[in-house]
Amino acid sequence: MTTEHSGSGNISRSMELLWHGKEPAGRGPRPGMTLTEIVRAAVELTDREGLSALSMRRVAAELGVGTMSLYRYVPGKGELLDLMLDHVVGARVDEELPSGSRWREGLERTAHHNWEHYLAHPWLLRVNQSRPVLGPNALAATDRVLAVLDGLGLTDRERVALLINLDAFVAGSARTHILQQQVPAESGVTDEEFWAAQLPLVREAVTSGAYPQLAVLDERGFAVGGREAMELGLRALLDGFALFIDARRSPTAPDRPAAEAEPPAA
Numbered sequence: 001m002t003t004e005h006s007g008s009g010n011i012s013r014s015m016e017l018l019w020h021g022k023e024p025a026g027r028g029p030r031p032g033m034t035l036t037e038i039v040r041a042a043v044e045l046t047d048r049e050g051l052s053a054l055s056m057r058r059v060a061a062e063l064g065v066g067t068m069s070l071y072r073y074v075p076g077k078g079e080l081l082d083l084m085l086d087h088v089v090g091a092r093v094d095e096e097l098p099s100g101s102r103w104r105e106g107l108e109r110t111a112h113h114n115w116e117h118y119l120a121h122p123w124l125l126r127v128n129q130s131r132p133v134l135g136p137n138a139l140a141a142t143d144r145v146l147a148v149l150d151g152l153g154l155t156d157r158e159r160v161a162l163l164i165n166l167d168a169f170v171a172g173s174a175r176t177h178i179l180q181q182q183v184p185a186e187s188g189v190t191d192e193e194f195w196a197a198q199l200p201l202v203r204e205a206v207t208s209g210a211y212p213q214l215a216v217l218d219e220r221g222f223a224v225g226g227r228e229a230m231e232l233g234l235r236a237l238l239d240g241f242a243l244f245i246d247a248r249r250s251p252t253a254p255d256r257p258a259a260e261a262e263p264p265a266a
Helices: 011-019 035-049 056-063 077-092 100-120 122-126 136-148 156-187 191-206 212-216 219-223 226-249
Strands: none
Touching (some): 011 077, 035 122, 056 077, 100 122, 100 226, 136 156, 156 226
16 A cells, blocks of 8 residues: 655646756755655655654754754655656666567566665655656666567557556565565564464364365465465466567567557647
């Protein structure tokens, strides 16, 4: 479940700060911090304590300054969150990815990067980014991963759709893994205690004959999870992508749908 969304502040101010930055407003001596340091402190706080801990007051405390001094750099929490989202993407834009005939390797590396990215910053999964605020790192990361599928005979919509589905799969897998890791501390009940409380009645139900598939299932099958489950699903997903890409590259592939044709020039 999301608790925040990108673009919740003044979008124009977020874009100005993302693309041009700005010196703090007002007269007097320049404070001994930068916009980058503020954003980095906010990310470190949120990585450590979660999205609910994010506030201008808490970030100021992290930096050892008064809360009002932050407003000389950032209008508020909404704009700060937009800067944070673009900042954490920055770690993924430097490495080149293979493309063309090595598209699968490129998507595998992208999926692994995204998996580690979500685990390093689990609060990202609580931010609704369906309407992203596009900063320089976001555009660079998008451009880099689009290049992975360049030259394969795919339409623009197809390239974007494949990448959307790849990230949706990785994000969903990461969310499940992170929630499983967090629930013992959040509930105060260990996994062992949780399942032990259900075991007598579940065992009785499963052995009743009403659930034949569960009755013969090796109980160790339910132990799959985390990266193991993600990797298995990723292989299956990319196998499907391969079939789709091979079909689009085939000499008998259908022409580009008219609905996807570029609009006429004005």
